[in-house]
Amino acid sequence: MTDTGMRRLVVVSNRLPAALKFVDGEWTVKGGAGGLVTALAPVLKNRGGLWIGWNGAFGAEEESKRLLDEFSGEAGYELKGVPLTEDEVKKYYFGFSNEIIWPLFHDLQTRCRFDPEYWRSYLEVNFKFAENVARMTSSEDFIWVHDYHLMHQAFFLKSMGVKRSTGFFLHIPFPPPDIFLKLPWRQKLILALTEFDLVGFQTTQDRYNFERCLEMLAPDAKVSGEGAVVSVELRGREFQAGTFPIAIDFNQFDGMARDREVAHEAFRIREALKHRKIILGVDRLDYTKGIPERILAIRELLRLYPDLKGKFNFIQIAVPSREDVDEYKDLRDEIELLVGRVNGEFSIPGWVPVHYHYRSLPQNELTSYYAAADIALITPLRDGMNLVAKEYCACNVNESGALILSEFAGAAAQLQEWAYLVNPYDLEGVAKAIHRAMHWDIEERRDSMKNMRDQVRSHNIFWWVDSFLQAGISKNLDDFPSVETVRFENN
Numbered sequence: 001m002t003d004t005g006m007r008r009l010v011v012v013s014n015r016l017p018a019a020l021k022f023v024d025g026e027w028t029v030k031g032g033a034g035g036l037v038t039a040l041a042p043v044l045k046n047r048g049g050l051w052i053g054w055n056g057a058f059g060a061e062e063e064s065k066r067l068l069d070e071f072s073g074e075a076g077y078e079l080k081g082v083p084l085t086e087d088e089v090k091k092y093y094f095g096f097s098n099e100i101i102w103p104l105f106h107d108l109q110t111r112c113r114f115d116p117e118y119w120r121s122y123l124e125v126n127f128k129f130a131e132n133v134a135r136m137t138s139s140e141d142f143i144w145v146h147d148y149h150l151m152h153q154a155f156f157l158k159s160m161g162v163k164r165s166t167g168f169f170l171h172i173p174f175p176p177p178d179i180f181l182k183l184p185w186r187q188k189l190i191l192a193l194t195e196f197d198l199v200g201f202q203t204t205q206d207r208y209n210f211e212r213c214l215e216m217l218a219p220d221a222k223v224s225g226e227g228a229v230v231s232v233e234l235r236g237r238e239f240q241a242g243t244f245p246i247a248i249d250f251n252q253f254d255g256m257a258r259d260r261e262v263a264h265e266a267f268r269i270r271e272a273l274k275h276r277k278i279i280l281g282v283d284r285l286d287y288t289k290g291i292p293e294r295i296l297a298i299r300e301l302l303r304l305y306p307d308l309k310g311k312f313n314f315i316q317i318a319v320p321s322r323e324d325v326d327e328y329k330d331l332r333d334e335i336e337l338l339v340g341r342v343n344g345e346f347s348i349p350g351w352v353p354v355h356y357h358y359r360s361l362p363q364n365e366l367t368s369y370y371a372a373a374d375i376a377l378i379t380p381l382r383d384g385m386n387l388v389a390k391e392y393c394a395c396n397v398n399e400s401g402a403l404i405l406s407e408f409a410g411a412a413a414q415l416q417e418w419a420y421l422v423n424p425y426d427l428e429g430v431a432k433a434i435h436r437a438m439h440w441d442i443e444e445r446r447d448s449m450k451n452m453r454d455q456v457r458s459h460n461i462f463w464w465v466d467s468f469l470q471a472g473i474s475k476n477l478d479d480f481p482s483v484e485t486v487r488f489e490n491n
């Protein structure tokens, strides 16, 4: 692809990295959490970038503009809102995105509700987003669309005759044909993806799945090339498809874990738990993350090895997510019931095995937990990447922790040589892996953690963005001007 002299990086996603809330009679704005924000905020900061998305509220457009402008100043990049109605959010976001694509792409098709109303709303909202993107950007910008809510952006921009250089990154897995073909709108959806100039996936397996689905649904598509990025020719045009495993700002987490306050808090956590082994789980509360199965694996561990009673604590930290959805409320109830059952079955005076926290933690507190934990137990049933696995490694500055990781997490492709890979459905297998990790030779453990840290350090968030931009527009992140450069040039 040729150098087009682009000036601005524009991120488009369903939600902005800030949400508007009406509290005590007035509108306020608060920074959001989650994988996408963690990954992209350090990238846009101080580069004069723009982020386009929904602000999380209905109406209040004047207030929204003012508050987002205020937030932009602090965030170091511009934020612009796309207004959505309650009905749109209900059908496009909760409906199509979260009741169809989310479960289907995570191989959980029995949870899908293929309602045609959802599909229509998804198209309408994608059209509305594309209209806003066209208005808020210029042909010199690189439009980087994120995730499964907005797969029709390039399609609608083109149908409006708007010329933009576009890239798309899918944060969740791309399913194999036997699952993808169940989608009633499979052909329209996959063809819409081919309208981007670059389509990025978390793992090579996801990209293969996409290629296989495309070859089945559009037999004239021709894939050529090898390596991380391949070319696809279809009906007279060419686009790229690539593998770009998302990453974290390693130095930020590593630095935070070395902070005195954070290290002290980590020590306090260990002391409060009487220096027993700490096993840690950290997730958004979502059925793909395998939290109930993980608690059952802890029960299995105590059944198989009763002598472990009183010798460890399992801490599960779950950040509230999609709380208005019944399925997520049910999941929360299920988890709380299981925690109660396991604690009821195995507690002894002065010791309960499972500590469960249902809340979002500030980053320094989360870092203290990472730094305190002997074992991270990360067992999603399916996950695009899983940033928690990488954050744990980055925070393990004394290089003595062990990572037990689901083979169905995208992160397994990068960390498989050094992590304990497990099948999250195999409760006995997970329990045995925990037992082995607890008794793992310290030298081997250090060696593995060191290797994982090296991998996460070298393949960090800046590497990720650079690889995507190189593939999309032959540019690096540094080619996008920092705010200081712009000011200097204007003077």
Ligand code: ADQ
Pocket (backbone or CB within 6 Å): 033, 034, 035, 036, 038, 039, 171, 172, 246, 282, 283, 284, 317, 318, 319, 359, 360, 361, 362, 366, 383, 384, 385, 386, 387, 388, 391
């Ligand atoms: P998520 O499903 O949100 O992201 P993940 O990658 O695990 O999943 O990221 C979660 C983020 O939330 C992490 O940065 C973590 O620190 C934070 N977090 C979790 N629990 C928290 C808590 N209790 N308090 C505060 N913060 C908490 C989607 C895909 C993933 C993919 C990412 C990025 O589902 O597979 O890795 O996008 O592409």
